[in-house]
Amino acid sequence: MIAPLIRIGAFARKEMIEIFRQPRLLLTLILGPFLILLLFGIGYRNEGRNLRALIVVSRQNPVHQTVREYAQNLGSQLQVVGISENLAEARSKLRHREVDLLVLVPDQSFQALRSSQQMVITVLHNEVDPYQADYVEFTGQLYTDKLNRWILGTALEKKKTQAVAVQTDLAEAIQSVQALRNALDKREITTAQENQKKLNETLARIEGRMEGEIAKEGALEPSELEEIRSRRQALHANIDSLTKLNPEQTDYSKEARVATEIEKDLTYVQASLSDFMKIDPRVLVSPFTSKAVTIAKSKPELPQFFIPSVIVLLLQHLAVTFAGLSVVREFRSGAAELFQVSPLRPLEMILGKYLGYFVIAALVASALTAALLFGLRMPMLGDLRYLAAILAALVFASMGIGFLFSLLARTETQAIQYTMIFLLVSIFFSGFLLNLELLWEPIRLISWILPATYGIRLAQDNLLRGEVPDLFLFALLTTMGAYFFVVVYRILRKRIVST
Numbered sequence: 001m002i003a004p005l006i007r008i009g010a011f012a013r014k015e016m017i018e019i020f021r022q023p024r025l026l027l028t029l030i031l032g033p034f035l036i037l038l039l040f041g042i043g044y045r046n047e048g049r050n051l052r053a054l055i056v057v058s059r060q061n062p063v064h065q066t067v068r069e070y071a072q073n074l075g076s077q078l079q080v081v082g083i084s085e086n087l088a089e090a091r092s093k094l095r096h097r098e099v100d101l102l103v104l105v106p107d108q109s110f111q112a113l114r115s116s117q118q119m120v121i122t123v124l125h126n127e128v129d130p131y132q133a134d135y136v137e138f139t140g141q142l143y144t145d146k147l148n149r150w151i152l153g154t155a156l157e158k159k160k161t162q163a164v165a166v167q168t169d170l171a172e173a174i175q176s177v178q179a180l181r182n183a184l185d186k187r188e189i190t191t192a193q194e195n196q197k198k199l200n201e202t203l204a205r206i207e208g209r210m211e212g213e214i215a216k217e218g219a220l221e222p223s224e225l226e227e228i229r230s231r232r233q234a235l236h237a238n239i240d241s242l243t244k245l246n247p248e249q250t251d252y253s254k255e256a257r258v259a260t261e262i263e264k265d266l267t268y269v270q271a272s273l274s275d276f277m278k279i280d281p282r283v284l285v286s287p288f289t290s291k292a293v294t295i296a297k298s299k300p301e302l303p304q305f306f307i308p309s310v311i312v313l314l315l316q317h318l319a320v321t322f323a324g325l326s327v328v329r330e331f332r333s334g335a336a337e338l339f340q341v342s343p344l345r346p347l348e349m350i351l352g353k354y355l356g357y358f359v360i361a362a363l364v365a366s367a368l369t370a371a372l373l374f375g376l377r378m379p380m381l382g383d384l385r386y387l388a389a390i391l392a393a394l395v396f397a398s399m400g401i402g403f404l405f406s407l408l409a410r411t412e413t414q415a416i417q418y419t420m421i422f423l424l425v426s427i428f429f430s431g432f433l434l435n436l437e438l439l440w441e442p443i444r445l446i447s448w449i450l451p452a453t454y455g456i457r458l459a460q461d462n463l464l465r466g467e468v469p470d471l472f473l474f475a476l477l478t479t480m481g482a483y484f485f486v487v488v489y490r491i492l493r494k495r496i497v498s499t
């Protein structure tokens with residue numbers, strides 16, 4: 001019982017000594033990723049690219065002045081470097097990278113509107129990078145929506161100016177009706193008739209403006225508009241009752257009450273109009289906005305978000321590379337023939353290699369995690385014991401794949417090629433660069449045969465969300481490691497026996 005343990009320990013010691021004899025390799029494994037992340041964190045700027053835009057619009061275009069005013073009120077991400085009428089010259093500037101995009105405003109603007117068609121503002125760019133092309137398209141759509149709101153806001157601002165005239169008339173009408181009521185109280189019929197005439201004239205002007213300038217724009221709620229129209233009808237009825245004042249009449253209390261009702265109606269209309277004028281026209285055309293709020297416990301910066309993925313990918317590559325070069329080296333150097341005549345069994349040999357590389361990986365993981373935690377202030381919301389278990393399962397599964405590569409390869413160069421291809425596959429399909437949801441579902445199956453996919457998901461949940469690792473994913477990762485261990489053991493035993 002002790003002899004197999006001694007042989008396993010000896011093999012583990014041999015593998016560890018070979019690694020420790022290369023201090024530069026260990027230093028590179030720890031400092032390399034740390035320095036890369038440090039420089040990435042220093043150099044990365046979480047800001048959108050500023051685009052230099054040239055607007056092409058003719059002076060005869062009806063929206064020329066509006067576009068010119070709009071161009072002076074854009075945000076920082078779109079810098080308008082000029083307005084041109086020469087499309088050929090503008091294209092030349094775009095081709096020579098003097099500007100980043102051209103904004104072409106159509107000339108047949110109002111003809112399209114009369115045909116119930118939207119005007120198409122074309123945004124030309126010279127990008128070949130798909131990400132940058134999408135960014136330009138998104139920015140163009142964003143600023144086109146802003147231009148729509150700007151035009152609507154400008155139109156509403158003009159209507160508010162016209163509403164000021166209505167409000168002035170309303171104030172005059174209220175003064176007239178107050179004077180009428182006072183005259184009735186004092187039985188001054190001549191004065192009352194003069195104020196009644198002024199009131200009728202003012203109300204006629206208000207009625208015309210209300211229907212023509214405000215109601216048609218839909219600035220008021222339908223219920224408010226209906227209420228105003230109902231009160232206007234009541235107002236007409238009350239005014240009609242005051243049309244003929246009898247100088248011989250001794251009591252005008254009834255007419256005074258009617259004048260009071262008229263005053264109330266006018267005051268209501270004036271208050272509704274005042275509320276409308278207080279609203280910012282930009283809010284009227286864009287009543288809703290959005291605000292994203294996260295329920296996650298942390299909000300890491302982009303470099304911090306990538307830290308768990310870097311740790312996982314590095315450990316996977318380390319385990320796959322070490323294991324991938326291990327067995328093929330034994331067979332190439334002839335050491336396997338010595339092992340065949342020794343008491344060493346294939347199971348002891350593979351257990352020793354697993355143990356040796358596992359210790360190396362544990363040391364690298366500990367040093368790297370400590371450097372990232374204290375050096376880059378990596379968020380640590382989870383439990384270090386869970387993280388250790390996740391990384392252990394990751395290294396276990398990765399070493400199985402590495403040993404399999406080593407057994408399948410004929411030379412060390414071939415084994416290195418296998419490990420590099422596996423690294424590239426992991427970068428593109430493990431969720432390191434792109435969210436797995438962005439991959440086509442059949443292609444996504446490739447992701448789930450990579451240990452890094454499980455490791456990244458589990459490490460992010462533990463470090464960034466503070467959640468207990470998903471036991472199902474953890475079990476799948478461990479099962480993967482066990483499966484490759486059995487496969488590697490059977491192939492190694494067969495190779496040693498046949499040697």
